[in-house]
Amino acid sequence: MDELLIPDTAPPPEYRVLARKYRPASFDALIGQDAMVRTLGNSIRRGQLAQAWLLTGVRGVGKTSTARIIAKALNCVGPDGQGGPTIAPCGVCEPCVAIAAGRHIDIVEMDAASNTGIGDIREIIEAVRYAAVSARYKIYIIDEVHMLSTQAFNGLLKTLEEPPPHVKFIFATTEVQKLPVTVLSRCQRFDLRRIPAEQLAAHFAGIVEAEGATADAEALALIARAAEGSVRDGLSILDQAIAHGSGNVEAAAVRDMLGLSDRGSVRALMGLMLAGDAAGALAALGGQLDLGTDPAMIVQELLGLVHTVTRAKVAGDAPDPAMSAEEREAVQGWASTLSFPAVHRLWQLLLKGLAEVQTAPVPGQAAEMAVLRVIHASSLPDPGELVRRLSERGDVSDAPVMPAAERPQGATVQQLREPAPAPEPAPLPADFEALVRLFETRREPRLAHLLHDEVRVVDYAPPLLSISGSAMLPPDFAQRIMACLLLWTATRWTVTMIQGGVQGAAAPTMHEAAEARVAAERAAALADPAVQEILAAFPDAELTDISYEQPRSAADA
Incomplete structure (x- = not known):
């Protein structure tokens, strides 16, 4: 049987x-x-x-x-x-x-x-x-x-x-x-460091192959970017994407799954914003919102695009492998036409807009207002260019008045709006330390403190000053310094902020130099044989301060 x-x-x-x-x-x-x-x-x-x-x-x-x-x-x-x-x-x-x-x-x-x-x-x-x-x-x-x-x-x-x-x-x-x-x-x-997006994408490609699935390079790049340096987060997204596409991971499906806005739509929106087309920009933004894209994600994609343009402008970075040929062409075009003040202004406006979108009761409305603010700002002249034009004309009667909180002490609205009546030319500070003392004597303690503790001098040749600074400096720091020096010295200064400093060229801050002098004096004192004998005799003793004997006068000699 x-x-x-x-x-x-x-x-x-x-x-x-x-x-x-x-x-x-x-x-x-x-x-x-x-x-x-x-x-x-x-x-x-x-x-x-x-x-x-x-x-x-x-x-x-x-x-x-x-x-x-x-x-x-x-x-x-x-x-x-x-x-x-x-x-x-x-x-x-x-x-x-x-x-x-x-x-x-x-x-x-x-x-x-x-x-x-x-x-x-x-x-x-x-x-x-x-x-x-x-x-x-x-x-x-x-x-x-x-x-x-x-x-x-x-x-x-x-x-x-x-x-x-x-x-x-x-x-x-x-x-x-x-x-x-x-x-x-x-x-x-x-x-332990965050894993770079390129390395994550390569790692995910090997896993996709081992799982018998397929994935295009752009989809893996999107997953790696969304992982933000976390392997576990990226694998969780990849797991979901494989299930979403039944073993086939495509960029469009990943965008839908993650709620990412289409990169082509983001480029189109950026182009309309830079062209000042308010109606077209609102229509493009509305189309993305109708598809269910998160408004905050749209602003984040715009910020990422501005960051990419800035990097391409500064260092000519190698293109992201996830970028299409059209995107590379657009980025290179904007990098060659936009000035540094323009891209920095774009970044600040969008960053402020992102914070508003994340806290607004109706995020879509906040995103629209952020886009309109960028369009409005694109038609305004750059502050530095405006100052240059007014300086060449010798007419500052229509120049905007500095806010009271940022105004040099002792300066009236009339002084800031109208040309000063040809003051006596004051001597220019001989060096940077003299310039800092000038701010201290003119009762500008905040600016004096920032100059002393946060500013590194790259080049000092009055009335030209090139500096690099820390993140503690306000965005309009150079303009405020120039306004004060114009008021006090009757000379127009050019203060240049060098982003990130110049390797090996910037001097230490005055605060760092003072600390280095104190450390050198302490080391010299500790190396003195007499001090070493005292410390050897009293092991618990500690050097707390250094003072120098005053030279005797001729009468005491």
């Missing part, structure tokens, strides 16, 4: 999301963290292992995965069971397999978000006294360690500084600034 055919009723294997399936299991599979891998590899080869490591970075860059790889590297015994710590764990020995499966008894993973108190840390303190059961090192991995309470941190300090030789700690956090300095000083810190 024929055997009965029993149907296979075994359940299909459980699907694993891409973020878990392609989680790196070795340092070779960890992308974008070459500096950390090199440092750890050298430490393991030389046997110079820290008692604690701190892994920081944004979500999804591999902090917890790196912690598990370190645990395997320290406890791997090799296929023959005779190996030692290695930067390339075998992955087949019992410790490697158990750690990868999360079941090794000596590798303890703890989530600080749900174990925040001193009681949880006390359990660790009690357990570290006992040797590892089967591993070479007992390792405690504490994720989101910044969530521990102050008492928990304090209770951990002594054990963290002097743990038993068989114990290692690995901390992971996304908010390293919340950790006490006492904890930071006891750890070897590694800052």
